[in-house]
Amino acid sequence: MGRFLLVVYVVVVKVVALVVGVVMAGGSGGPGAPRVPALVPPPAVGYVPAGGTNDVSPRATVTAFVANGTFTDVALRGPGGRPVAGEFNAERTAWTVREPLGYGQAYTWRGTAAGTDGTLVRLAGSFTTARPEQTVRARINIDDGTTVGIAAPIAIRFEGPVRDRAAVERALSVRTSVPVEGSWAWLPADSNGELRVHWRPREYWPPGTRVTVTADLYGVHYGDGAFGAKNITRTFTIGRPQIVKADVNTHRMIVIRDGRQVADFPASYGSGSHPATVTRSGIHVVSAMYKSVRMASPRFGYDGMYASAVLISANGEFIHANPESLRQQGRVNVTHGCVNLSPKNARTYFNMAMYGDPVVVTGTSIPLSLADGDYADWTFRWEAWQRLSALR
Template structure:
């Protein structure tokens, strides 16, 4: 019986993984074949922003990714040596910053990645963020934790002109505890700075909780200007207090949560002089003073008045005026303010808060933008919405 001999030997050669296969035929002759090793690929790194990039948006995440490997230690540092906060994904194939960067700053990568071939590859390179010609700050008029009246607009006042208003408006949001329809509206610049108000369609529902978020850092305002910082505010709408001030009947009525709580005799601006008329329209309480100096060169007076509640930036107040008590409830003789007796003025003063509406009726001159400050409620809802940069074009 013929015997067939077959031998097979496998030998690993070296650390590179080469394989030698030896075979024997029927005659016993041995042949050897060497199979080259299968080499694992090295790690390949990719950066975003790319190496030596300039003018980088500081809001964008800085990211490093590795192909055919995993990231070991990753550090992104600024010129002060402080590491930027960031984190890897679960597979450790990508690492990204988790905070905004700073303007006009060079950041440098360091660390290593390990390839599937076992070799380490260093992280290296740098990039530089954009340098604004100017950073512009915004301030929200209602601070955290405040309680305001049902006519209070939200205002963001900027310390310079905003050209790209649509870009800014897209960065703004208003969250409410109950549904409230409202809109942003841009008012004419004041003292060189732009301003934008958010006004509800109707008065705020009482006791609504409000959160304003303005993600303004890094937003391009146009003409080389950029937002300086994000700003937020959380506040609450208080009780629904509305003043009904009617010059024709010479009365001031205070309605709180639907109930009349005060009905005061009053004297309004002199009817026969348009310069002294109290303006008809929805005013908004902005400030209160236990005593306020009031000066007018036009009408030649310089007096101190008690319990003064400002309702417009054109000089209109509700305040105590002992000199007109006899005319209060009978005739309009003031220079434009609403006069009350000292006792009644104090009672109203104690009840008023920022943002309360004061609805004046019965005079021949309407409140308008010329009267300054808060004239948001003099516009119809359609007129107000047209002031939004996002409603145009």
């Protein structure tokens, strides 16, 4: 009886040892151990913005991405099935839109992602872009490829409301070929009733500077359902340094170019008999030029055509020819606020001037201000100008 139990015990021990050995071999990955196949996760596709999203900004980053796989093909289609331009990253795990989207449009994903195990997943889903209540056009005051004077402000005017000025200002940039310190400033509506933002350098522009202005406004939400209508870019050059010095008490108008006096004209300025006839003191900016322009004032009883007219303030101040005041030019101030020159001298100055030239008037009782025109930018001290930025 005892011997039988001993034999059974030995057999049981050997069986247990064999089972334990098999389990240990499988756990240690030793030779001959059974292999358990690893689980391979299928490809997972995601989207930014998420599928079903509405009111997506046309400026938003739009991307499809895949984990545990790569894209074989991707397409984002807009109205009418038109494909949107986009590109893969180097690993083909992401595809990103590379063109602006339209307003108020539905876009649908199509394509395939392949997992490392060969599993295929189809792209699907859609989103819709914002539909503006209003699109607001903007325009820049300086034409592409032009040359302007050293005091030229950059002015962007908006043909509609701009509630979120900070969002708009963040979309604006000024790049220069040499370092130039400057700032944007939001000013009251101009003489046409349009809201405007101006960029002005701290000091006069360095001559020869190449300037590129970019208003990346398409898709920017201006607030209250208004969005930017389109992007605008302008490139221009700063011309020779020319400054007009107009001291009303000397009855002369002197032109300085490249630091040298190039002209000294007898002139007549505002009589000062009424506040409206005072030529404003301060830095004016040449803003328009007319070979001939009609000037009329029922209040002061004049109406006529005047040649070689250079507008220096939207309040009606011109440098222009006036043969009627020829005898007073260089001697006494008799005008209604303009700067009168002889026909010959006015024509000479007209041919010397360009948009953006500074005209510095001194010696009068009333300073130039924003109430006098669209380009009174230089009436601000630099610190006050900077405070007019929406980003300060």
